[in-house]
Amino acid sequence: DQIMPLSGKKVMVTAGPTREELDPVRYFTNHSSGKMGYAIASAAKKLGAEVTLVTGPTSLEIPSGVQVERVISAKEMFDKTISHYRDQDIVIKCAAVADYTPVTVHSNKFKKKNDTWTIELKKTDDILKALGERKEHQILVGFAAETENLEDYTKDKLVRKNLDMVVGNDVSKEGSGFGSDTNEIIMIKKDGSIRPLPILTKEQAANEILEEVMEMMKR
Ligand code: PMT
DSSP states (O other), rough: OOOOOTTEEEEEEEESSSOOEEEETTTEEEOOHHHHHHHHHHHHHTTOOOEEEEEEEOOOOOOOOOOOEEEOOOHHHHHHHHHHTTTSSEEEEEBBBBEESSOOOOSSSOOOOOOOOOOOEEOOOOOOHHHHHHHHHOOOEEEEEESSSSHHHHHHHHTTTTSSEEEEEETTTTTTTSOEEEEEEEEEEEOOEEEOOOEHHHHHHHHHHHHHHHHHHHH
16 A cells, blocks of 8 residues: 555544524525635545545535535534544644624514614634644644735734644635635744745645645654
8 A cells, every 4th residue: 555644644624614594594604615625625635634524515526535524504613623623633724614693593584674684693603712722632724814914813813723823815815715716825833934825726725735734743
């Protein structure tokens, strides 16, 4: 058998958006297509890892040989991610998890009445922060999707959430972030190193991220 760089390693990747239900016909979501996360799952599999992909609703095909956990809401993503956490060697949180969810979920379709409709939202639990708090041997990688102050906001997430690396992407740039086939990322590690990359396909970006992770594992 060929020995692969991630043979015997367990990698969990989260991907896609979450959906926060408001009533039986309406929900809040975001523009994540799942492409970046699925590319990481696929690349990790090709490097020999045992991969678990926790995914929100997307229209993508599951990469072959990858174990999948399908979730809808931020709450479900929290529960599934935490339940698989202990076993993992590497966790990469690429999902675009809703930060807020409706306080009230109507059991019947909300009927049209007034000219305005005010909806109250409450914070969801921060999955990445919870993983950071429970971290044992795992290498924990987060993402930061920003539209301004990319480097500062990305660094802030690294420290606040006890991460080993954070991948920042400026989602306001053309050809970067949500939905596109390409991404322009910056990798910031706990040791303070900062590596900006040019615009790459999401497959290439996935391999660059895993290269950095494997580098960290050697130490
Ligand atoms: O799916 P694609 O169309 O390919 O697009 C890729 C992407 C833009 C979604 C991806 O590259 C990306 O940036 N993912 C993170 C999006 C995001 O939610 O960023 P954030 O800065 O809001 O969150 C920071 C981190 O906290 C993320 O790792 C997120 O998974 C995590 N988080 C956020 C909220 C929450 N309740 N729990 C979390 O764990």
